Amino acid sequence: MKFGTKLIHNGNEIDPTTGSLSIPIYQTSTFHQFDIEKFGKYDYARSGNPTREALENTIAQLENGVKGFAFSSGMAAISSVLSLFSAGDHIIICEDVYGGTFRIATKVLNRFGIEFTFVDASNLQAIESALKLNTKGLYLETPSNPLLKITDLNGAIKIAKMNDVIVIVDNSFLSPYFQKPLDLGADIVVHSATKFIAGHSDVIGGLAVVKSEELAKDLYTIQNSFGAILGPQDCWLTLRGLKTLKVRMDVYEQTATKLAGWLQEQEEVEEVYYPGLKNHPGHSVHFDQATGGGAVLSFTLKTLEQTTRFLQSVENVAVAVSLGGVETIVSYPVKMSHAAIPKDVRERLGVKDTLIRVSVGLEDIEDLISSFQKALSL
Structure with a gap:
């Protein structure tokens, strides 16, 4: 089965x-x-x-x-x-x-x-x-x-x-x-x-x-x-x-792959982390043990000011703790998921103040890219 x-x-x-x-x-x-x-x-x-x-x-x-x-x-x-x-x-x-x-x-x-x-x-x-x-x-x-x-x-x-x-x-x-x-x-x-x-x-x-x-x-x-x-x-x-896990994850992965690829091409973006990208460290290892790249990706912007503007202005998403919902959830790890980790440890690990995590939802990719593009251009 x-x-x-x-x-x-x-x-x-x-x-x-x-x-x-x-x-x-x-x-x-x-x-x-x-x-x-x-x-x-x-x-x-x-x-x-x-x-x-x-x-x-x-x-x-x-x-x-x-x-x-x-x-x-x-x-x-x-x-x-x-x-x-x-x-x-x-x-x-x-x-x-x-x-x-x-x-x-x-x-x-x-x-x-x-x-x-x-x-x-x-x-x-x-x-x-x-x-x-x-x-x-x-x-x-x-x-x-x-x-x-x-x-x-x-x-x-x-x-x-x-x-x-x-x-x-x-x-x-x-x-x-x-x-x-x-x-x-x-x-x-x-x-x-x-x-x-x-x-x-x-x-x-x-x-x-x-x-x-x-x-x-x-x-x-x-x-x-x-x-x-x-x-x-x-x-x-x-x-x-x-009951809908498979259909949700299939759509999430398709959207996450497109969004990660688009983010890589943006001059405001410094780094993109997503297992589905061929240049992601461990990409081949990942696909030896998993069948998909998943719905979560992270990216860094060049400055803290850009990061703050993006988080305060991005539309048609939830800026929130957590992930995995039908809505795209944009998180700020240093103040959300990883706030419990001391700053010096976070920085040593590469969890920067300019890092943004995205859990892709079921929105149309065109609308999602449009929202991100608008927030990045401010």
Whole structure:
């Protein structure tokens, strides 16, 4: 079964009780037990809910994993996954990482005795050099946020497996449509479901999918203990959004490719970052492990004044935090997604004050280019 069909027909799309083509929203906190000696499948909604289960089963199938988990936010998913590790463990993280992930590592989990090392994961030697005797995890984003750096997943996973290291991949930028890290050997995939999975800027949610029954058991214990679960209404919205993932991502990629190419030709633009461009570092590696360039690109302008004018004047887009909606979202990483990262670290990583990130939406490309051209010419 191909991916587009699997989005619609995966065994979780029909309510088994009524035949409804939309899984009901089970808006309940608890479930009656008909036999006190033998409880039913559900007892308390933190531990399990039929609407959430349908979403969790669906994302597990789409990522080719053993078990899926739905959380109250992307950061709840990431934090829960990182809580699989214990005091004294060492985790290697790609340095060009989402600011929230940087914050949970450096402000929270380090207080519990978990050690983190940030490396340029696009350089496999840097990953290998960071290994320690107590290294237990490798956390990757590819493409990374916001510079779209590419990590060779096959190479990184090979290094990790030789050293008995768990590999976690944040797949939010590409979704399981364009990339399946578990198929490449990763152990856990995480998503901000807020982004392309739900896809309509109306849900805050997170997802994780694991490759083994052992990890599934451990992560369920954390999910049930913390209780940071996604509510049934948001699970239903996410299931609805998932059904159009393929068609949305196809259009996004076509538009992003055209916009990135156009931006490269503009004299006001200094640099364009997009995996779909043939001159993007890691382009060939990316297309060895992914089937598309995705919807996210970044670019830098020559001056801070130009950057400010662009952000204040660009029309027919949302200037906002986040990405993955049907509307084009223009973000300013230094004050939004990466504000939690100290300025000196941002600058060392290349996250400049003149960097703009774009999540392409469903607008016509002609209108999008016209809006960008007008904002750039001011």
